[in-house]
Amino acid sequence: MSLAVGVQRASLSPESQNGVTQVADSFINAFIVVCSTQFKSQISQKVHPDTIRTALSSINLDESLGHEEVHQVFKRCYGVKHWLLAPEDGVRGVLRASLQLYEAPLRHILMEMTEITLEAANLAMKSNAKAATRGQGSMKKSSLADDAVRQLLLDQAENLVEQWRDQTWEQLRRNLHAEAEFPAPERFAKLKSRLQELLGAEAAKQAARQNETYKRMLLDTLQQLQNTTIKSHLPLLPPSSTKTAPPTAPVKEEPPSWSEFFMGWLMKQNRHGIWQRRWFALSIRQQRFWYFASPEEQPARGIGDLAGAKLVSLEEQEDEVDGEIENKQQKTFRIIFHASDTPITGENPVRTLPIPPEAQKAVEALTGQKTKTLTMELTLRAATVSSKNQWCDMLSRAVVGVPEEPKVEAAAGGAAVNNGPAALPAGQVPDPFVEDKDDSRHVGRKISTKVFRQGNGEKKTEEESSNKNINTAVSVCSSDNEDEKSSLNSQENDIEEEEDEESRLEREMALFDEIAAQAEYTATAEEQAVLECVSLAVREYIVDALGYLTEQASRIIADGMLPLSRAEELHSKLLTVLITGREGGAVGWAGAQGGFSSDTEA
Known part of the structure; x- marks a missing residue:
């Protein structure tokens, strides 16, 4: 007891x-x-x-x-x-x-x-x-x-x-x-x-501002059309003065596609036969294209020189098959490069893209030999047949290149001047990226220009550029006899591509900046x-x-x-x-739930 x-x-x-x-x-x-x-x-x-x-x-x-x-x-x-x-x-x-x-x-x-x-x-x-x-x-x-x-x-x-x-x-x-x-x-x-009253008033103000903006844009467009030579030679707006304007030098208008980048998604087949989705950007003026893993990636993963290249559509070949494979072939085409005395560069050693001439000179200086003539191919596939036809049309123009612009004599002084490309449409914001060539011009693009700054025009030090080209060319030349095992390893690496660390950090920093700006927002x-x-x-x-x-x-x-x-x-x-109780006078309970547990012996 x-x-x-x-x-x-x-x-x-x-x-x-x-x-x-x-x-x-x-x-x-x-x-x-x-x-x-x-x-x-x-x-x-x-x-x-x-x-x-x-x-x-x-x-x-x-x-x-x-x-x-x-x-x-x-x-x-x-x-x-x-x-x-x-x-x-x-x-x-x-x-x-x-x-x-x-x-x-x-x-x-x-x-x-x-x-x-x-x-x-x-x-x-x-x-x-x-x-x-x-x-x-x-x-x-x-x-x-x-x-x-x-x-x-x-x-x-x-x-x-x-x-x-x-x-x-x-x-x-x-x-x-x-x-x-x-x-x-x-x-x-x-x-x-x-x-509702406040938001209605704000919506009315925004509508008024938009109407004013549209009105100004319309007037600017009409004014530009008035100043542009058209076939009918009839002014769109009544002239502000009856005086006859002095004759101006003729302006050669070039096709818009010659001065724009043509961009979009294409499937690219690597050396192991695996299809990879890539973002391609084509410049007809430069006869060159770039491709990236995404529009935001930089620098470019590969650069192709289209001068002297040849386009082949797979549906024109003799070995046609039925069913789904045939449908895919209708959307597939191939670029054949005849890169005389030019090594290749790109995502992996066996690549169909020639490197710039400065890399070729660097390889020849290191090896003491001239590189041999290569014939290389790049197989691409579009999403639809119409998309494929558009790409083939643009690539064909890039292969031919833009004809040189004629020089005309100035009205006074007899000095030869180059008229340059046609003016941009009204309301188009000029692109800040300007190439190093004399015939460069501002172009309209669908994505940010930062993709191309490192892919085509970003300035780097001569030492970095030379080292990169030398390393690329040497690695290409040294991988001609790669065995099947290393090819499988490369295939696995191509399939499991990791996100670029620098690109990820840039996105995180952009998000942090946005959050900081929101914290200070008034x-x-x-x-x-x-x-x-x-x-x-x-x-x-x-x-x-x-x-x-x-x-x-x-x-x-x-x-x-x-x-x-x-x-x-x-x-x-x-x-x-x-x-209930126990010897010694102690009583147990679970205080958190309010219930009591008996510690008595059975």
């Missing part, structure tokens, strides 16, 4: 069970009486709605509803995305941040209520000490047993009060969270109409107007919501902390701890 508890471990007799029940009931009744009499005024004051409303009204909403604070909440909700046309998530975020300010006063009231309840439990135990030991059945009564049972009941009551406190706080917190996540929509009807006039409307609407909503929030908080605290509303739970827990 345990002197600390004074009860049997296994089963109790009916007399003992009645005694234990009387002990628990006696303490519970005393606990309720003390809370209802001696601590009635203190408890009533703490849980009264007016007390809670006063505590909540002391919160300064300017901490969360200031202009800068509201803007920061919108940044956290939207990141780098634009929110002006859909600010709902930002409104919810501002309401959530404002309601979180009321957690501190509610927690303070709950802690004071917990102290009052614990003090009432101690007073109930002292006033009912004799009744707490009356239900020991036939067990021998002693002062030691009385003190042990009294302390056991008091410890269990204090643990229960702390569990009530934690459960009550969780209910209060969830109540505020639910109000923030599911606010009454009718309370924001005024805000919705106000935002709201525009239209956005400031929206933020002010949101701040005012949230403030009005919270002031109106404090009425029923205080009523809910008062009811939650009273139901969660008063022993009268918890009498059944208190009775069950006290009976459990009185019936």
Whole structure:
């Protein structure tokens, strides 16, 4: 038997069970009486709605509803995305941040209520000490047993009060969270109409600005057409003056395709027969093309010189097959390079692309021999037959090249001048990339020019350029007798291509710069107007919501902390701890869940 508890471990007799029940009931009744009499005024004051409303009204909403604070909440909700046309998530975020300010006063009231309840439990135990030991059945009564049972009941009551406190706080917190996540929509009807007015006015301004922009572009285009020589020789707009303009020197117009880059995706077959998707860029003027793994990659993975090359379509060959293979052949074509005395360069040693002449000279200087004549092929496939025809047409023009422009005599002085290429269309932004050739010109492109700066025109030091060309040419010449095993390894490397580390770092830095710019971003006039409307609407909503929030908080605290509303739970827990125990007077329980575990022997 345990002197600390004074009860049997296994089963109790009916007399003992009645005694234990009387002990628990006696303490519970005393606990309720003390809370209802001696601590009635203190408890009533703490849980009264007016007390809670006063505590909540002391919160300064300017901490969360200031202009800068509201803007920061919108940044956290939207990141780098634009929110002006859909600010709902930002409104919810501002309401959530404002309601979180009321957690501190509610927690303070709950802690004071917990102290009052614990003090009432101690007073109930002292006033009912004799009744707490009356239900020991036939067990021998002693002062030691009385003190042990009294302390056991008091410890269990204090643990229960702390569990009530934690459960009550969780209910209060969830109540505020639910109000923030599911606010009454009718309370924001005024805000919705106000935002529609602001956004409607902003949309009207944007439409007016766009109309003005289109109008200016149209006038510029018409003016340029007026100044351009056309076949009918009839002016599109009435002349501003009746005077006859002096004759101007004739301007030779060249086809637009000769001065533009033709770009797009093509499938390229490597030396192992594997098809790889590559981004190709073709310059008819330079008779050269570049290809990349993606439009953003730099530098180019390969460069091809089309001077003297030949185009062959696979559908023109004799070995035609049926079905899907034949359909693919209709979209496939081949470029045959006749690279006399020129080594090859590209993604791997066996490549169909000639390197620049300076690399050839470097190889000849190192080896002391001239490179032998090679005939090389590059097999490509387009997505559709029409796309293939377009590529073949552009490549054929590049093989022929752009004819030299004739020089004309100037009107005065007799000096020969070169008219140069035709002017760009109106509204086209000149490209900042200019080649080193004399006949270079600005061209329109579909992607960023940085792809071509290192692929074709980026300036590098002579030492770096020479070393790269020498290493490429030497590696090409030394890999002619590559065996099958190394070819398989190269094939595996081609299949499992990794992303270029430098390109990845550039994208990450660009994202970091965008995030930093967004962090320092200041709201525009239209956005400031929206933020002010949101701040005012949230403030009005919270002031109106404090009425029923205080009523809910008062009811939650009273139901969660008063022993009268918890009498059944208190009775069950006290009976459990009185019936179960272990030698040495220790009683085990799981305080986090409020349940008690018996450590008795089987």
